[in-house]
Amino acid sequence: MTHPVSNTPASIFPDRFRLDGRTALVTGSARGLGWEIARALAEAGARPVLHGRAAERLAPRVGELKAAGFPAAAVTFDMADRAAMQEAVDGLGPIDVLVHAVGERDRRPFDQISPEDFAALVDVDLVAAHALVKRVLPGMLERGWGRIILxxxxxxxxxxxxxxxxxxxKAGLAALARSLAAEVASRGVTANALSxxxxxxxxNLALIDSPAGRRLAERCPTKRWADPPEIAGAALFLASPAASFVNGHTLVVDGGVSATYIA
Ligand SMILES: NC(=O)c1ccc[n+]([C@@H]2O[C@H](COP(=O)([O-])OP(=O)(O)OC[C@H]3O[C@@H](n4cnc5c(N)ncnc54)[C@H](OP(=O)(O)O)[C@@H]3O)[C@@H](O)[C@H]2O)c1
Structure with missing residues (x-):
């Protein structure tokens, strides 16, 4: 007996990476990795909703996508402001793909981080993600299709x-993706982490040209930092119909750093 997958004509395979008719909210997409992901999802046919804290930083990005023929929109709220988040996200209509790319970092040593500082950063980077998923997940479950990418x-x-x-x-965020994966996949929604x-x-621009930045490049088997667009393929894959059985996974995009001891 031939396995059904082998009967799939090769020519339709690229369609499995299309997101036509889907709306994708990408948080933290005024710049950096969020922006690259939003642009890739737009190119795959999704309607991207960009997000950040400042309308003036989002407007040129929306303009860029619209000029390229993509129907983009934008929404502003601070992840720390749950009331603003709720109002903004509930006003968006159905969200099919959530890529949560906001992530603030405190680079101070442990002994300089007060319990309040620690709680504030975990609130923005982790607790707020839970609040955001709570806003978009019910609609995904109702419609029987969704992608959550943290x-x-x-x-x-x-x-x-x-x-x-x-x-x-960040470790908590990956655990949140796995926990969601265990609960919602039977209803058409996958949850994954992108690392x-x-x-x-x-x-990172100032860091890259410093001695520490050069050491990081040397530590990577590729011997270089990644270009921001190099995140896009992995994000698109996780968002796409092609990843329908990829659930609870952490997809690492690091040039091999975490797979190697000496590079
Ligand atoms: N770059 C890396 O090498 C790297 C490595 C590992 C993981 N990551 C993760 O990848 C994600 C993106 O990193 P990136 O370097 O591209 O970040 P980035 O350049 O710092 O971009 C951050 C984005 O998030 C928005 N943002 C920041 N704080 C926010 C808040 N409290 N509420 C709402 N929006 C907020 C910013 O918009 P506004 O400032 O305009 O509000 C901006 O659009 C983060 O989660 C980061 O932890 C990055």
Missing amino acids: VTSIVGELATPGAASYAAA PGFFATET
């Missing part, structure tokens, strides 16, 4: 100095 970090698994609150929040390594986003 952007974590290899720092959630690999320790570095100056990352205590960030690493704890970047060292990306040359604006936030």
Whole structure:
């Protein structure tokens, strides 16, 4: 007997990466990895809803997508402001894909981070993600299709100095994706984590050219930092129909850093 998968004509396979008719909310997409992901989802046919704290930083991005023929929109709220989040997200209509890419970092050493600082960062990076998923998940379950992609970090698994609150929040975010995966997949919604390594986003520009930045490049088997667009393929895959059986996974995009001891 031939396995049914082998009967799938190769020519239709690219369609399995299309997101036509889907709306994708990408948080933290005014710049950096969120922006690259939003642009890729738009190119795959989704209607992207960009997000950040400032309308003036989002407007040029929306303009860029619209100029390319993509029907983009934008929404503003601070992840720390749950009332603003609720009002903004509930006003968006159905969201089929949530890519949560906001992630703030406190690089101070452990002894300088007060319990209040720790709680505030975990609130923005982890607790707020739970609140956001609560807003979009019921609609996905009702419609029987959804994708939740939580952007974590290899720092959630690999320790570095100056990352205590960030690493704890990111590890929690990956656990949240797995927990969701266990609960919702039978109803058409998958939940996964997307874990970047060292990306040359604006936030890291000063670090890249420093001795520490050069050491990080050397530590990576690719011997370089990733270009921000290099996150897009993995995000699109997780969002796409092609990833229908990929659930509760952490997809690492780090050039091999976390797979190697000496590179
Ligand atoms: N870059 C890397 O090498 C790397 C590595 C591992 C993991 N990551 C993770 O990947 C994600 C993106 O990183 P990135 O370097 O691209 O980030 P980024 O350049 O710092 O971009 C952050 C985005 O999030 C928005 N934002 C920040 N704080 C916010 C808040 N409290 N409420 C609402 N929006 C907020 C910013 O918009 P406004 O400032 O305009 O509000 C911006 O659009 C993060 O979760 C990060 O932890 C990045």
